[in-house]
Amino acid sequence: MKNNIVEKIWQQHVVHRQAGFPDVLRIDFALLHEVTSAQAFAMIERKNLSVQNPEHFLATIDHSIPTRKNRHEIYDKTAKNQIELLRKNCQNHGIPLCDLDSSHQGIVHVVGPELGITQPGMTLVCGDSHTATHGAFGSLAFGIGTSTLAHVFAAGAILMKQPKVMRVHFNGQLPANTYAKDMIMYLIAQIGIGGATGHVIEYTGEAVTALSMEQRMTLCNMSIECGAIAGLVAPDETTFAYIKDRPYAPKGQQWETAKSYWQSLSSDAGCRYDQTIELDITDLQPQVSWGTNPEQSIAINQVIPFSNKTKESLDYVKLKSAQSIAGLTIDWAFVGSCTNGRIEDLRVVADILAGHKIAKQVTMYIVPGSEQVMHQAQKEGLDTIFTEAGAEFRMPGCSMCLGMNDDKVPPGSRCISSTNRNFIGRQGTGSITHLASPATVAFSALAGFITSSYAEQQPQKEAS
Amino acid sequence: MNTAIKQIKGLCAPMMIDDIDTDIIIPAQYLTQTSKDGYGQYAFSRLKQADADFVLNQQKYQTAKILIAGDNFGCGSSREHAVWAIQELGFQAIIAPSFADIFSNNARKNGLVLIDQPLEICELLAAAAQQNDLIISIDLVNAVFKTDQQTFPFVINPFFQHCITEGQDELDYLCSHLSEIKAHHQNAKGQTIFLAGAGVAQ
The missing domain is CATH 3.30.499.10 (Aconitase, domain 3)
Structure with missing residues (x-):
């Protein structure tokens, strides 16, 4: 058998x-x-x-x-x-x-x-x-x-x-x-x-x-x-x-x-x-969610698809179909959670942030997944890289993944996040979440808008 | 033993939204309570606040016992608080095209009846519930539910049917196998389970 x-x-x-x-x-x-x-x-x-x-x-x-x-x-x-x-x-x-x-x-x-x-x-x-x-x-x-x-x-x-x-x-x-x-x-x-x-x-x-x-x-x-x-x-x-x-x-x-x-x-x-189910990932691009559940995600070089079933989601996140996800201005960046709060994730983020400053309007929280992760990060000097880049390196916990403590994205603010759910209000009442890898979160925090590289492009103009 | 329930009869409330997640049912900020009650007042609060005409804001549905819902109801987190909150609103059953797995398990353990029906039937029932007072009577023994015009069969998990209609508590049933379970654990140690430092690392 x-x-x-x-x-x-x-x-x-x-x-x-x-x-x-x-x-x-x-x-x-x-x-x-x-x-x-x-x-x-x-x-x-x-x-x-x-x-x-x-x-x-x-x-x-x-x-x-x-x-x-x-x-x-x-x-x-x-x-x-x-x-x-x-x-x-x-x-x-x-x-x-x-x-x-x-x-x-x-x-x-x-x-x-x-x-x-x-x-x-x-x-x-x-x-x-x-x-x-x-x-x-x-x-x-x-x-x-x-x-x-x-x-x-x-x-x-x-x-x-x-x-x-x-x-x-x-x-x-x-x-x-x-x-x-x-x-x-x-x-x-x-x-x-x-x-x-x-x-x-x-x-x-x-x-x-x-x-x-x-x-x-x-x-x-x-x-x-x-x-x-x-x-x-x-x-x-x-x-x-x-x-x-x-x-x-x-x-x-x-x-x-x-x-x-x-x-x-x-x-x-x-x-x-x-x-x-077979999936070919040979040409996989960094993924970013645009809506209010994790299935509503696209590659960073794609535009938000049209569907008559997503009006509520789009209204909530203040976006429109056919709009690009890249270049979207962000207010918050979060690295952490059980999805991406481990030492390897922090190393990737530190590599990207090292020698750079995050955008002025962005608040960035980096929350290690555990005491062990935190101590290892400190041992490797990652904490200094984070702080010098303008991010906050905080104490371990679930934090901004689900907004059960004080770490909340304010109403109407847009956050790029290494977490797992972009449900309505997940990161705080009225918060808007875009899920992505820690690397995409780090690049976006530097640029001040959603990007998966050291930005050369410009942010999108405010949607009219 | 729990109270045996063989029939549920009541008014239906239509909520034909797909993918109602547990954060919508009960936001995480209310999960710091340590009791099983007190969540009803916060249930669906984000939808209630966003839309004055939301079904649960309407006076006519305040006494509803059966919810007619969209696909993939209860997706998201494992919080049983979602089930407790819905029950506290007075709901005893939900009819929807499909339910998320953990939510289904939690519902079963609390005697909240979940009935899978094809989307067309859910839409039909929801439309009827919107237009008039739709009363449905659910017969758990024979696995059928009835409106005043039609009878619909549904599939019921036989163990759940046994538990709810006989008042059998799942934990009592499980504990009736305790000696077998203990022996099973004992046999696994060092054979398939290798937790060397169990209980020491803190």
Whole structure:
């Protein structure tokens, strides 16, 4: 029997199967954060249930914390209360917490891989839709709601129907100045935000194999933006090299046992997929979103398409069809988030910003994905490059990706952002978001308008 | 045990917008609460503020129990708050061409009934709900819903049907397999699961 990687992982984790019922699926690890966990703890406490295997959980604080230096002072009372409740819940149930003073605090999807928690073949869940990030390691990782988190707490398993599997094969190699972010945005634009609903995506192709772990995480991270349950990449030497010697990684003889198991997970040649999509990226251009969902994206040298279904989106972002995306004046630039807040992303941005100044009217926030990323950036002197260019290098957290803390794009302002969603008001009420790679964000911040190179062209005149 | 629900009957509200995302249903700024209630007042607030004629601003739909919605409803984040907010508005069921996966899972766990119907039928129902008071009666046991003129069959997940019509709590069902699950975890250790430093790294 030839199996794809998802089927292999699934079979390893099915505890109980009954016709007409969802499978009882073993969950190997759950990550949690302050926003979606409180009610789950309350649910199990109400039933007098305890957390199974608390050592297979890890909590961090990321969504609602400030990113200013004195972040211990949280002015928002309800946010402060939510964080204190997470501390209390973790203490009561024996779950380790990467608190603000931990050297491992950070965005949940940056911290897990950094600690070596995320490993091939495991099932990993989190009350966050960007959990697919961990699929970069060949794990089956997906977002769950709060009730399902309560199930994982109490049972170490969930109820779930086996998902369909979609293969997304990228043909060709990634051209210069394009990144995994451009690959995934291109895919989403092609198949739409509901294009992979009900499916787990396996990403394949030479261009995928050539990606670093950081880039694979970006690729998998946005799987949810085309509706996929999860996205993953088969583990290989790049994966193993990243995991080796991290705190949770197996050591000694266990490492060898683990590695040979992980190597067996790749999809068998000739296995079946429910759907296959092939995309040629030989001529891929940097991608930029123009509308109010991630499917509304184009290459930077294209114009906004005409459609009678996008009037509301265009009104909201104050743009018109047939208008170019390049040259559009921006007020804000943001680098960070679980999509693009890792050290490699910061290096790309530093390379571009070094020796230049960002445009006068632009406010640029660079928010590292974790304490580890922040310290590494400081060690490499990237922080100095950022500050000298006129950007603010802030403390780790989700920050301006979803506007749950003080970091908000003001109403009516236009922001180019390395994040994952350009939904209405996502970065703050009335904010306008253009998603792009960190490189495009950096070039645009320098120019003061959307561009993917050191600008020679002029900004567009204000739309009349 | 939960309350068993076999039938839902109520007024329909039409919201034929595609890709209603969870940020629209409940913006992130309201997610710092730690309870399951209190979100209804903020539900769809951006659409409510932007348009005085938005369906949920209209007096006639204030008692609606069934929402007729567009394609890919509930896309975006995993926040269960979206389901809690919709239920707090009084909705017990949503009829739409399709739903996002995490939203569907969350709805099921809270007894919010989601019914997939082809776009043409949703448009027909929405138009009817706009013109007159459209009352729909949903029969969860037989998986059909009725207007005063027509009967429509729908596909219901058999496990969800069992849970909602019998008042079976999903977590109770899951916990009935606890010893099997524990043994499964035990067997996986060192064989397929290799978390060396579990519990130590902070």
